[in-house]
Amino acid sequence: MVEPQPPRPSVRAARRSDLQVLTDLRMRFLGEAAHDEPRLRLMPDARVRTEQAFPVWMGHDDRVILLAAPSEGEDEATPVAYAMGLLRRAPPILASQNVGEILEVYVTPEHRGEGLAAKLVAVLTDALVGRGAEVLRSAVPVGHVAATARLERAGYRPLQIELERSLGAG
Amino acid sequence: MEGIPIRNARRGDIPSLLLLWGAMMREFEEADARFALHPGAREYMATTFAAWIQDPTRIVVVAEERGRLVVGFAAGVVLAGNGWQVPVRLGRISDTYVAAPRRRQGLARRLAGRVMDLLYEKGVDTVRLAAAVRNEGALAFWRSMGWSDLEVVLERPVEPDAD
Ligand SMILES: CC(C)(COP(=O)(O)OP(=O)(O)OC[C@H]1O[C@@H](n2cnc3c(N)ncnc32)[C@H](O)[C@@H]1OP(=O)(O)O)[C@@H](O)C(=O)NCCC(=O)NCCS
Numbered sequence: 001m002v003e004p005q006p007p008r009p010s011v012r013a014a015r016r017s018d019l020q021v022l023t024d025l026r027m028r029f030l031g032e033a034a035h036d037e038p039r040l041r042l043m044p045d046a047r048v049r050t051e052q053a054f055p056v057w058m059g060h061d062d063r064v065i066l067l068a069a070p071s072e073g074e075d076e077a078t079p080v081a082y083a084m085g086l087l088r089r090a091p092p093i094l095a096s097q098n099v100g101e102i103l104e105v106y107v108t109p110e111h112r113g114e115g116l117a118a119k120l121v122a123v124l125t126d127a128l129v130g131r132g133a134e135v136l137r138s139a140v141p142v143g144h145v146a147a148t149a150r151l152e153r154a155g156y157r158p159l160q161i162e163l164e165r166s167l168g169a170g
Numbered sequence: 171m172e173g174i175p176i177r178n179a180r181r182g183d184i185p186s187l188l189l190l191w192g193a194m195m196r197e198f199e200e201a202d203a204r205f206a207l208h209p210g211a212r213e214y215m216a217t218t219f220a221a222w223i224q225d226p227t228r229i230v231v232v233a234e235e236r237g238r239l240v241v242g243f244a245a246g247v248v249l250a251g252n253g254w255q256v257p258v259r260l261g262r263i264s265d266t267y268v269a270a271p272r273r274r275q276g277l278a279r280r281l282a283g284r285v286m287d288l289l290y291e292k293g294v295d296t297v298r299l300a301a302a303v304r305n306e307g308a309l310a311f312w313r314s315m316g317w318s319d320l321e322v323v324l325e326r327p328v329e330p331d332a333d
Contacts, residue, residue, distance in 0.1 A: 030254060039256075039320060046254035053253070092208040093195075093215070100328075129328050135204075136326045142319040156324035159204060160300040161309060163317040167261070167290045167297060 007071040009119045014065040014082065016055060022067065023051050025082045029106035037141045039164060062087040064127040068107075068116045081107040083120035087131040100125070100133025121154070174241065174277060176284050179223055179230035186232070186240035187219050188212060194267040201304045204325060229288045233268070233277055242268035244281035248292050261289035261297035266308075278311060 014022055027047055034041040043049070057063045064085045069077035083105040090097050102124060107116045125136060138156060140147045148158075179187060192212060198205040208214070222228040222245060233242040244266040251258050263285055268277045289297055300323065301308040 034255070037320075041256050043251075043254055043256060043258070049253045091214060091218075092210040094204075094211075095206040095208050096204075097208065134328060136328065137323055139321045139323045141321050148322060148324065151324045151326075154326065156326040158303040158322050159202075159325040160302055160323040161319050162298060162300050162321040162323060163309075163312050164296060164298045164320045165286075165312075165315070165317040167286055167295050 007114065009068050009070060009081075009114065009116045010077065011066050011068045011119050011123045014054075014058065014067050016058060018067060018079070019051065019054055021079050022054055022065070022082060023047065025067075025079070025106055025108070026050050026054075026104070028108065029082075029104055032106075033141065036144070040141065057084075062089075062131065064124055064131075066120055066123055066127075068120050070111060070114060070116070080111045081105075081116040081120060083117075083124045085124045085128050087128055087133055096134040098132045098134045100128030100131070100136045102128075102136065102138040117150075173275070173280060174233045174235050174272070176231050176233050176280055179219075179232045179243065181220065181223060183230075183232050183240055183243075184216060184219050184223075187230070187243055188216055190240065190243055190267050190269065191215055191219075191265065193269070194265065198302060198305070202302055205302065227292075229285050231281055231284050231288075233272075233281055235272075241272045242277050242281055244278070244285045246285040246289050246297070248289060248294055257294075257296040259294050261286070261292075261294035263297060263299040266299075279315060282315065 027050065030042055030046060054065070058065060066083045067079035068081040068083075069079050071077060084103045086101045086103055088099045088101055090099055102121065105117050105120055128136065136156070137159070138151055139162065140151065195205070195207055195211070199207060219230070222230050227248045229246040231244050232240045235241050244263065246261055246263045249260045249262055251260050263282060266278055266282050268281070286297060298320065299312070299317075301312060303309075303322075
C-alpha cells in the first residue's frame, strides 16, 4: 500500500500572461493588510496601479515575482499564492549594501497550511541570494505575531521599528 | 524657556553635520553590529548633505549653541506614497541627533518638531521613520512624541547564525 502523499506545491516565476491572477491575488493581500491595519488602507485606484506596475516590475531583473499552485507537475494549475521580492542596492552607508527584501507573500485562506508560503519564501530567498543579496529583510505589520514568529524561526531578528505619526490633528 | 536656537542648515554646516552624523552612526553600530558602516559612508554623506541642503523636497535643521557650535540636527524628506496605500504624500524623518552632553533638555523634541512643521507646510500629513529595536532611548523618545509603531523590520544574514 502506498500512502497518499500530501500535494507538493509548484512554484514558478510569474509571466505577463499571469497579470489577472497576480492582480487578483495582490488585491486580496492588500485588502487583508488594510483590514488589519487601517493606516495601510487602499487608495481608490490601487487595482489599476497594480495592473500597471506588474508588467514594469516583471521587466526588472532585481525584482522576483513568483506564483504557487497546490500540486506539482500541473503547470497550468490555477495559482493560489504569490510572493514578491526585490534586491535593493542601498547607498554606501551601511556595510551590507545588497539587501534582499521579501516584500509580499500571500496564500489564499483556503490553501493556508499546505506549505505554499514556505516553498515560495525558499525559492524567493534563493533567487535574491543568487542576485547577490548579503542580508535579507522583511517588514511585518505590528501585531502580526504569527508572521513575526515564522520569520524568527527562519533566522530573522528584529532590526528596526517603523513608526508613524499624523500631523496637523493636534 | 527659549533654549538653543534652531535654524535651517547651510553649506557651512556640512563639517559639523558630518561630525554629528559620524557620532550618531558610531552609537548605532555600538548598540547593534548590523549597523556597521560602509567604508565610503562618510564621503558619501558629505555629498549627500550638500545635496540635501539645496533640495526643496529635503529639510535639514541644526541646533546651534551661542552662534557657533552645532550640537544637534534633524533631517526629513517629502516622498510620494507607494501608489496603492495611503498616504499620497509621505514625510520621512531620516535623522535626528543630539550630542550626548545636550540630551534630555528637550532639544530633539524641538528639532523633530521643526522638521514636522516644515513637512506639514510642504503638504504632508503623515510622517514615518525607522528606529533601531535596540535603540530604546530613541523608541521612548518617539513614542513620547505621539508616534506609534507601524511595522517591524526583521533581518537575516544570508548564512543564518548558529545562535
Ligand atoms: C533620541 C535622541 C535624539 C533624544 O534627544 P534629546 O534631546 O535627549 O531628547 P529630548 O530631551 O527632546 O526628549 C524628549 C522626551 O523624550 C523622551 N526621551 C528622550 N530620550 C530618552 C531616553 N534615552 N530614554 C527614555 N526616554 C527618552 C523623554 O520623555 C523626554 O522627556 P523628558 O526628558 O522630560 O523625560 C538622543 O538621545 C540621540 O541623539 N540619540 C542618538 C541618536 C538617535 O538615536 N537618534 C534617533 C534615531 S531614530
